[in-house]
Amino acid sequence: MTIKLHCFGESGNAYKAALALELSGLDWEPVYVDFFGGQARSPEYRELNVMGEAPVMEDGDLRLTQSGVIQQYITDKSGKFGGAPQDKYEVLRWVLWDNHKLSSQAGVTRFLMNFLPEEKRPQEVIGFLQGRLKAAYQTLDTHLEGRDWIVGDGMTNADLSCCGYLFYPEPFGFDRKDWTNIDRWLSNIENTPGWKHPYDLMPGNPSDRA
């Protein structure tokens, strides 16, 4: 049974699940969600996911949403990315921190700065979110000092979660050159065999709408 992931290239949250699937070796395929065409706000999509969000994963009759849940399922099924048994709380800690402080705010900021018409971009909001994001980059960079991975000695869901928005080319106030430890850690991820950029892993990218 091929796992289906409802996703689109621009979504860093979908990327977190797609990259975990791709690197796990499980059999999967993307199903394109036309987010910018409003598909995620349709009644049919709300039926699929009351949260109105991508990604949604389907494995036979099982349907899961929230990238962190899909990652946990991939770990349960493939045995990968869960970290050492004693690190399970530390992996979950960074997944939750990412959802709370990093990907959530990076996703919104990137949307406001790139996918809204220029005259509709709320500059005070963008500045506010960029300030909060800077504090998040600082936290992650400090934690990565002397470490190759966020938890333990290899890639875990903590890495697959926190990197969600950090490979995208559209500006949102993040420049990896400003953060030595984050930059090195992102290179470790990129150099992992099988790694793919979000726009190479999932259908849909800004040039489709240009």
Next chain:
Amino acid sequence: MTIKLHCFGESGNAYKAALALELSGLDWEPVYVDFFGGQARSPEYRELNVMGEAPVMEDGDLRLTQSGVIQQYITDKSGKFGGAPQDKYEVLRWVLWDNHKLSSQAGVTRFLMNFLPEEKRPQEVIGFLQGRLKAAYQTLDTHLEGRDWIVGDGMTNADLSCCGYLFYPEPFGFDRKDWTNIDRWLSNIENTPGWKHPYDLMPGNPSDRA
């Protein structure tokens, strides 16, 4: 060994952990964090938690942060609030959604509207966050239609997470009377034996600084 929870009354994120501890029957005590006095930004506190956040839980030599992680630990230790085995992904799904869309934004909005000096309150940001929160309340209210609890037949970490900011009296754009299903669900939580309001469960509240 008494579990220590570093927390303060105004923090809905700390409340999520404190309420789980209180209702679990585990032996615990709060340790006051003077957040508004800047303690969480001090080097000593950053040593305790690089994320600079409350809550922090200590159980002997084990130290955990992120309310969702502490909740998972309480579930592992007490056997409570994890839901039925087949519901584990659904419980985690709502904990992650709460971190991403509900508590994170409610906490910031309440802070901006109540704990910043009036002349420093960024009105465009507040309006933007309130709009996003309204979508979150709608998602939760829709999900709770016909349900007493977010997942399954009893209280789980999904409930203990999503309610984090919803009992506070300070205005942030949420009025439970506007959301029939959320209102009924919050009453179910309040009517649970042992339930306490955040300001009765943890030290520190706005009147201390009045």
